[in-house]
Amino acid sequence: MLPVPHLILASASPARLTTLRRAGLNPEVIVSDVDETAVFGPTPAATAELLATMKAEAVVGRIEPVPGTVVLGCDSLLELDGQALGKPETTEAATERWRAMRGRTGVLHTGHCLMEPATGRRAVATASTTVRFADVTDAEIGAYVATGEPLRVAGAFTIDGRGGAFVEGIEGDHHNVVGVSLPLLRRLCAALGIAWTALWELPA
């Protein structure tokens, strides 16, 4: 009898947790506290994947390798002009970001690392979603930055929050922009022999 899978989300992201819960999962949250500032890969997508792996590894290193447990680490970055953009540090940086982004297209990369501590197996991949930004005005940028939202999210925008009005369209997975790609996660689970529906919490 296979053990019932137990998913641990190695992320402090409320958006990732909400996305997984709405998809029928109920992960345990153990925040990795990985320092993301000094990590750079050869490309923005590679950096996101490297950080996702570091987050999952950090949590795996702190738990018992109970059979059936899987740990998910994620990291999201916006690629614009070849640069990897995480959360803006200041309101000035958020304002500059939007002045550079408006009317243009970026790519939101989310790295995913799913690890099975009991076996050492892992499945790692990055999903990328093209995002077209509206040509917002300086006044709209000022009002949006003043809400504080851009400072809390990678790429200084949300697609499902106040920033949604400033995203004209996407090509690729919507949830990947929020912070975790559900179809990619389903494939990573399958790579580890875990059926996606086995992760579903029974309806209350």
Ligand SMILES: Nc1nc2c(ncn2[C@H]2C[C@H](O)[C@@H](COP(=O)(O)OP(=O)(O)OP(=O)(O)O)O2)c(=O)[nH]1
């Ligand atoms: N609700 C929402 N959140 C977004 C969106 N785009 C990015 N985010 C959030 C998701 C993550 O919480 C955050 C990306 O930063 P990170 O990947 O470093 O995760 P975070 O620092 O939140 O937690 P973690 O490092 O995983 O413990 O930005 C969006 O469109 N909607």
